[in-house]
Amino acid sequence: MRIVVCVKQIIDPELPASQFRIDAESKRQRANGHPLVISPYDENALEVALTLKEKTGGTVAVVSAGEPSAISALRKGLAMGADEAALISDPALDGSDAFGLAAALARGIQKLGTPDLVLCGCESGDWADRTVGPILAEALNIPCVSFVAQVEAQDGRLRMRRVVEEGYEIWEGAPPLLLTILSHESNVPRYPKVKDIMTASRRSIPTWSAADLGVEAGDIGKAAMRTEVQQLTLPSRESRCELLDGEPAQQVATLITKLRERKAI
Amino acid sequence: MPGIFVLGTIENGIPSRSTLELLTGAQRLAGGLQEGVSVGLLGPGDAASLYRYGVEAVYRANHPLLKEYQADLYLLALQRIAQTAGARVLLLSGDSLGRDLAARLAFRLKAGIVTDVIEIDIEGSEKMPRFTRPAYGGKAAAVIIPKRFPVVVTLKPRTLDPAAPAGKPKGKEIPVEISLDLAQARTRMVERVQEETTGVKLEDARAVVSGGRGLGGPEGFTLLVQLARVLKGAVGASRAATDAGWVPSSMQVGQTGKTVSPDLYIAVGISGATQHVAGISGAKTIVAINADPEAPIFKVAHLGIVGDYKAILPPLIAKCRELMGS
Ligand SMILES: Cc1cc2nc3c(=O)[nH]c(=O)nc-3n(C[C@H](O)[C@H](O)[C@H](O)COP(=O)(O)OP(=O)(O)OC[C@H]3O[C@@H](n4cnc5c(N)ncnc54)[C@H](O)[C@@H]3O)c2cc1C
Ligand SMILES: Cc1cc2nc3c(=O)[nH]c(=O)nc-3n(C[C@H](O)[C@H](O)[C@H](O)COP(=O)(O)OP(=O)(O)OC[C@H]3O[C@@H](n4cnc5c(N)ncnc54)[C@H](O)[C@@H]3O)c2cc1C
Numbered sequence: 074m075r076i077v078v079c080v081k082q083i084i085d086p087e088l089p090a091s092q093f094r095i096d097a098e099s100k101r102q103r104a105n106g107h108p109l110v111i112s113p114y115d116e117n118a119l120e121v122a123l124t125l126k127e128k129t130g131g132t133v134a135v136v137s138a139g140e141p142s143a144i145s146a147l148r149k150g151l152a153m154g155a156d157e158a159a160l161i162s163d164p165a166l167d168g169s170d171a172f173g174l175a176a177a178l179a180r181g182i183q184k185l186g187t188p189d190l191v192l193c194g195c196e197s198g199d200w201a202d203r204t205v206g207p208i209l210a211e212a213l214n215i216p217c218v219s220f221v222a223q224v225e226a227q228d229g230r231l232r233m234r235r236v237v238e239e240g241y242e243i244w245e246g247a248p249p250l251l252l253t254i255l256s257h258e259s260n261v262p263r264y265p266k267v268k269d270i271m272t273a274s275r276r277s278i279p280t281w282s283a284a285d286l287g288v289e290a291g292d293i294g295k296a297a298m299r300t301e302v303q304q305l306t307l308p309s310r311e312s313r314c315e316l317l318d319g320e321p322a323q324q325v326a327t328l329i330t331k332l333r334e335r336k337a338i
Numbered sequence: 339m340p341g342i343f344v345l346g347t348i349e350n351g352i353p354s355r356s357t358l359e360l361l362t363g364a365q366r367l368a369g370g371l372q373e374g375v376s377v378g379l380l381g382p383g384d385a386a387s388l389y390r391y392g393v394e395a396v397y398r399a400n401h402p403l404l405k406e407y408q409a410d411l412y413l414l415a416l417q418r419i420a421q422t423a424g425a426r427v428l429l430l431s432g433d434s435l436g437r438d439l440a441a442r443l444a445f446r447l448k449a450g451i452v453t454d455v456i457e458i459d460i461e462g463s464e465k466m467p468r469f470t471r472p473a474y475g476g477k478a479a480a481v482i483i484p485k486r487f488p489v490v491v492t493l494k495p496r497t498l499d500p501a502a503p504a505g506k507p508k509g510k511e512i513p514v515e516i517s518l519d520l521a522q523a524r525t526r527m528v529e530r531v532q533e534e535t536t537g538v539k540l541e542d543a544r545a546v547v548s549g550g551r552g553l554g555g556p557e558g559f560t561l562l563v564q565l566a567r568v569l570k571g572a573v574g575a576s577r578a579a580t581d582a583g584w585v586p587s588s589m590q591v592g593q594t595g596k597t598v599s600p601d602l603y604i605a606v607g608i609s610g611a612t613q614h615v616a617g618i619s620g621a622k623t624i625v626a627i628n629a630d631p632e633a634p635i636f637k638v639a640h641l642g643i644v645g646d647y648k649a650i651l652p653p654l655i656a657k658c659r660e661l662m663g664s
Contacts, residue, residue, distance in 0.1 A: 093477040207441035216524035219438045236587040237434040240533035246525035258583030299450030304481035316642045325653045337602040337623040
């Protein structure tokens with residue numbers, strides 16, 4: 074199976090709220106030298122891909138669209154066990170929404186060779202639109218199953234466990250497929266070995282521009298924008314917490330009284 | 339043709355809770371943009387119950403293959419009714435179905451998309467709808483405006499209040515012809531499995547007791563289940579707990595997981611990451627039990643106990659049992 078995993082490089086999403094700053098002009102988070110990471114669910118997706126490859130053979134490629142810095146996300150993907158990597162980077166992509174991004178990613182993926190399976194994270198760790206995967210599936214004209222926690226390959230077909238409100242659903246389909254991946258105990262990302270990090274750091278990774286991919290200028294960037302961020306603000310956060318003192322028995326007694334006052338029980 | 343479209347569902351003869359939330363959004367848009375509201379239904383279900391909410395038209399695609407969820411078939415039917423309805427703004431719930439369909443529908447309609455919306459208003463004399471949604475794991479709020487129409491919008495579930503009836507019922511049903519073939523379903527749902535711990539749905543529970551990494555293992559959840567049972571509530575979890583496999587993913591509360599809006603939310607051994615808190619902003623009273631006085635959860639809780647949950651929960655369960663007389 075030829076598997077492609079789409080990885081987005083973002084500012085560490087687990088950074089505490091107290092360190093979060095907004096850049097008023099771009100209406101984005103200010104980078105402020107914070108660590109850049111692979112968007113968390115993309116690492117789960119990569120783990121799913123590597124596990125499938127170990128079981129059924131084939132290759133795994135990682136692809137990212139973004140700033141040149143995203144090369145380090147791709148190197149981590151190689152170090153974890155991906156065979157191939159490609160970066161799509163071009164100032165012409167600035168201002169792209171999910172449709173523009175998916176147009177570029179679709180071309181990049183096709184340039185790597187027709188895939189059997191494309192994996193995305195179920196949502197990115199910064200904007201969490203949950204749109205790039207499904208739109209990319211449409212752009213590639215392949216079916217999509219979203220919020221998948223587990224994948225099994227069986228006789229050339231795939232069985233997916235999709236998490237829903239009441240529990241989960243089992244879906245089946247034949248490649249080519251696009252799946253958006255949710256974290257699960259079965260896809261905890263592996264740590265790359267030091268030796269593999271060294272090897273990956275020496276690999277050359279192609280960088281493709283929109284023109285290299287034959288992406289139409291009108292399909293990406295500001296011109297293609299269907300929605301726009303008009304404003305980005307910090308929600309007010311005022312602490313209102315009352316800490317309850319004493320030994321556990323005392324704390325519990327006070328808690329019960331307070332909850333009854335608030336009609337919470 | 340009404341300009342605002344809602345993908346609705348009918349449960350036991352009445353609009354589902356999420357449909358009523360969507361109708362609240364639709365009424366707001368309809369008022370501001372001077373547009374009418376239509377509802378799309380896939381499959382059977384009594385449309386008459388919708389007309390009380392100011393719905394002018396119900397577009398229905400009825401087909402035996404729409405009886406249960408099959409993504410490709412639903413998409414074909416939804417695209418068809420959306421095109422027939424010809425709306426400028428299409429509202430879907432941001433539940434697992436909406437998350438699966440909305441972006442693909444937008445692609446097929448050449449529409450824009452805004453997801454996870456928590457607030458809708460109309461701006462200025464140009465009458466531009468503005469959609470507010472969380473960004474950066476809830477550390478910021480973004481206002482998104484469409485640059486073109488139509489635009490597909492998903493609402494974060496359990497955020498807007500359910501709609502109240504508005505005016506005289508006056509709607510009509512418009513059947514939409516659709517031919518479907520099972521061969522069009524490129525993927526198939528073959529099984530559906532329910533997971534529940536206390537018999538109360540997490541989203542509907544008036545009391546929710548959630549556990550995190552601080553429980554140290556799946557055993558900790560047995561105490562939470564006891565407490566939830568006494569409170570006639572449900573058990574939730576942080577992502578750390580579901581990722582560890584201590585409890586099923588469907589119990590996850592937060593940005594990726596569920597939004598809950600109970601009267602009482604008790605967070606046990608949960609640090610209070612913004613992505614978790616994103617799922618509990620509608621809770622009326624939040625209680626935190628955490629060993630670390632510096633944990634961010636104490637910034638969002640109303641009442642906090644600093645301590646080891648193993649020392650706090652047993653007396654709490656006993657006291658609640660006394661009170662509830664069970
Ligand atoms: C070069 C560039 C410039 C941008 N400029 C703007 C701008 O000016 N204004 C603005 O509003 N937005 C801008 N964006 C942001 C862009 O609109 C969003 O990042 C995009 O819509 C994806 O949304 P999301 O992050 O919520 O992803 P989701 O839809 O939540 O992502 C789901 C999954 O899709 C995949 N994916 C998402 N993004 C990428 C990527 N870049 N590379 C590889 N895989 C990916 C990942 O697997 C991810 O887990 C820019 C993005 C890029 C890359
Ligand atoms: C894109 C994205 C989406 C996400 N979506 C979600 C989501 O939907 N839901 C979600 O929950 N998270 C989500 N997260 C993850 C989130 O950022 C946090 O990593 C997660 O919520 C942490 O879980 P936790 O609080 O259980 O664990 P930790 O942060 O490790 O906290 C454990 C807490 O337990 C306390 N503790 C330890 N021992 C005890 C004891 N004996 N008694 C009492 N307290 C104790 C500790 O003091 C600590 O505060 C998301 C992250 C990203 C990037």
